Amino acid sequence: MDQIRAADLKPTFDEMNGFGQGIREPYAAVANWLDALRVEDLRKKSAEAELLFRRTGITFNVYGDTEASERLIPFDMIPRIISAAEWRRLSAGIEQRVKALNAFMYDIYHRQEIIKAGRIPAELVVQNSAFVPEMIGLDPALGIYSHIIGVDIVRTGENEFYVLEDNTRTPSGVSYMLENRETMMHMFPNLFAENRVAPVETYPDKLRKTLESVTPRNLDDEPVIAVLTPGQYNSAYYEHAFLADQMGVELVEGPDLVVQDGVLNMKTTQGLCRVDVLYRRIDDDFLDPLTFDPSSVLGVPGLFDVYRAGNVTIVNAPGAGIADDKAIYCYIPEIIEFYMGRPPILQNVPTYNCRKTDSLKYVIEHMPELVVKEVHGSGGYGMLVGPTATRAEIEDFRARVKARPENYIAQPTLALSTCPTLVEEGIAPRHLDLRPFVLVGDEVRLVPGGLTRVALRKGSLVVNSSQGGGTKDTWVLQD
Numbered sequence: 001m002d003q004i005r006a007a008d009l010k011p012t013f014d015e016m017n018g019f020g021q022g023i024r025e026p027y028a029a030v031a032n033w034l035d036a037l038r039v040e041d042l043r044k045k046s047a048e049a050e051l052l053f054r055r056t057g058i059t060f061n062v063y064g065d066t067e068a069s070e071r072l073i074p075f076d077m078i079p080r081i082i083s084a085a086e087w088r089r090l091s092a093g094i095e096q097r098v099k100a101l102n103a104f105m106y107d108i109y110h111r112q113e114i115i116k117a118g119r120i121p122a123e124l125v126v127q128n129s130a131f132v133p134e135m136i137g138l139d140p141a142l143g144i145y146s147h148i149i150g151v152d153i154v155r156t157g158e159n160e161f162y163v164l165e166d167n168t169r170t171p172s173g174v175s176y177m178l179e180n181r182e183t184m185m186h187m188f189p190n191l192f193a194e195n196r197v198a199p200v201e202t203y204p205d206k207l208r209k210t211l212e213s214v215t216p217r218n219l220d221d222e223p224v225i226a227v228l229t230p231g232q233y234n235s236a237y238y239e240h241a242f243l244a245d246q247m248g249v250e251l252v253e254g255p256d257l258v259v260q261d262g263v264l265n266m267k268t269t270q271g272l273c274r275v276d277v278l279y280r281r282i283d284d285d286f287l288d289p290l291t292f293d294p295s296s297v298l299g300v301p302g303l304f305d306v307y308r309a310g311n312v313t314i315v316n317a318p319g320a321g322i323a324d325d326k327a328i329y330c331y332i333p334e335i336i337e338f339y340m341g342r343p344p345i346l347q348n349v350p351t352y353n354c355r356k357t358d359s360l361k362y363v364i365e366h367m368p369e370l371v372v373k374e375v376h377g378s379g380g381y382g383m384l385v386g387p388t389a390t391r392a393e394i395e396d397f398r399a400r401v402k403a404r405p406e407n408y409i410a411q412p413t414l415a416l417s418t419c420p421t422l423v424e425e426g427i428a429p430r431h432l433d434l435r436p437f438v439l440v441g442d443e444v445r446l447v448p449g450g451l452t453r454v455a456l457r458k459g460s461l462v463v464n465s466s467q468g469g470g471t472k473d474t475w476v477l478q479d
Contacts, residue, residue: 013157014429015080015419026081026477029194034078034420034427042077042422049075049183058179058238074470075180076421077187080432080452087198087448087476090153090161093346094436095444096336098149101166101323102440103339105145108322109135119338120331125322129376132284132319134291138308141214142442145317148207148279150174150435150451153346155417162349162414164433166332168324169316170281173451173471174437175239178203178246180473181449196478198448203437204246210441211247214313215276223276225249226266228257230282230298235466240281249279259302264312278303279315287318326375326409327353350412354405363401363410367394370410371461372401385461387413416461419472421454431455433463434474448476 011019016027023031053072082090107113108125115122125131150171152164181200185192208225215223229240231253244251250266257275258265265272280287286296291304306312322328328335330351336344352359352370363370367386374382384397401408418429436450452472453463463469 012415012429012431013155013160013417015155015417015432018158026083030079030081030191033188033191033194039422039426042427045077045187046075046422049077049187052183052186053179056179058175058242073176073465074456075183076454076456076470076472077184078420078422078427079184079473079475080419080434080454081475081477082434082449084477084479089345090436091446091448093161093163093344094151094438094446096340096342096345097151097163097166097332098146098438098440098444100332100336100339101149101168102144102146104335105317105320105323106143107339109138109145109319114335114338117338119334120328124327124331128322128325128327130319130321130325132322134304134308135317135319139310140317141216141310141313144214144440146320146323147210147214147315147440149438149440151438153434153436154349154414155434156415157417161346163332163346164349165326165329166324167435169283169321170236171435171437172236172239173435173453174203175242176471177437177449177451177474178242180451180471184473195475198476198478200447200449200474203447204243206439206445206447207243208247208249210439210445211277211279211313211315213441213443214315216310216313217276219276224266224273225277225279226252226257226275228252228254228278228280228282230286234281236281243279254296254298254300257300257303259300259306262306262309262311264300264303264306275312277313277315284318284321287314292318326373327355327406330409349414352410354401354408354410359410360401360405363408364398367398367401367410369413371413372397372408372410375407375409381466383462385413388459388461413461419452419454421456421470421472423456423458428458430458431461431463432472449474 013019016024018024114120146168148171150167153161154164155161177200211225212223226249227240227244229237229251241251252266256267264275266275282298285293286298288299288303289296290301307314330353332348333344352363354360354363370386372384416431419432420427421430432452432454434450434452439445452474454470454472455461455463456468456470
């Protein structure tokens with residue numbers, strides 16, 4: 001397995017300064033702007049931005065945190081900038097990737113040609129908890145399973161981009177991408193006059209067009225779309241409400257819906273209204289207590305039967321999580337080549353699958369050098385960053401991996417790129433990643449940008465908001 005640069009091998013690539021050879025061209029105007037500002041000025045602007053976010057109500061919940069159940073995600077005003085040429089390469093790789101992932105899902109729920117060809121182990125699919133047997137043989141509209149995908153990308157060098165994860169279930173964060181841009185344009189209009197920044201505010205329109213394109217029936221009028229939320233206590237509730245509002249559709253909870261006469265209906269003051277497309281933001285298990293978890297009170301009894309009959313489209317489809325399973329991730333290059341007939345444009349991070357004996361041995365022996373992740377972990381939970389972990393934490397994880405090796409993967413500790421960020425001690429480099437949001441319907445739609453997450457603690461590689469990370473506005477420059 002090829003090894004790529006580990007975090008302890010310096011220097012780290014910086015988005016503004018590269019490997020120390022001076023200001024990179026995309027950052028020229030922003031560097032001049034920063035030079036003309038005092039840190040005190042930036043702190044004042046930061047306080048103003050925080051006030052704006054509080055007035056907007058853009059918060060997220062932290063599970064298990066009883067002292068501060070609702071928080072603002074820290075927002076940094078120094079943007080992360082991507083050149084037009086860099087974005088063209090990224091967007092081509094993202095489009096190739098999401099097409100391959102959907103082709104993979106169609107295949108494994110139908111003929112399973114990739115398994116028959118010996119390109120991926122059968123047990124990795126059919127014994128996977130994210131595989132939903134009820135989806136076998138079911139034909140979703142346009143053959144699409146994952147309509148909204150958040151692709152997590154990191155950079156380690158001038159032309160070195162790697163995909164860390166493919167979030168094909170219910171990716172969150174797009175509301176922060178939009179609010180970050182609006183805040184920046186409000187506070188620094190001159191910056192946008194001096195830089196040709198591609199717009200991202202078309203995302204809600206593109207999302208609605210994508211959802212309309214997968215309606216299960218021909219209609220003279222616009223299809224009825226609803227966003228299904230678990231409710232106000234969900235960590236991403238703000239985003240659910242925000243997207244429904246931006247698209248001009250209803251935000252509903254399970255009790256607002258009912259199956260009657262073989263169709264899904266929404267209760268309204270004028271009576272029942274048929275729903276054609278349900279953008280669900282709850283997990284598979286809770287969608288329908290008659291088919292999945294019988295204790296669920298979040299979903300709708302009978303919903304899956306309506307879906308199976310082709311009378312409603314569920315976005316993203318049940319079982320779409322199989323494509324972002326971390327054990328499947330190891331095979332994504334194989335998957336892309338199998339369905340697209342070409343090598344992947346964007347590379348995977350080399351990954352050790354601990355269910356393999358030789359990989360398990362390596363991971364056990366080299367755990368202090370690696371990032372070890374639970375296969376079904378997310379949000380920065382269930383992972384160990386070896387180089388920054390204590391001896392006790394490493395021993396604890398080593399025992400966990402030995403007990404259930406199939407539940408873990410491991411990757412080299414990448415030297416994620418950094419970007420200048422306003423922190424307590426002034427402006428300093430902090431590591432970051434990028435989550436573009438791609439829409440798959442009658443066509444692939446991708447707004448130029450995404451959510452940049454930044455680790456605010458010095459040296460930290462964990463960018464998740466639930467672990468104290470912040471966000472930045474992401475600029476894609478136009479030619």
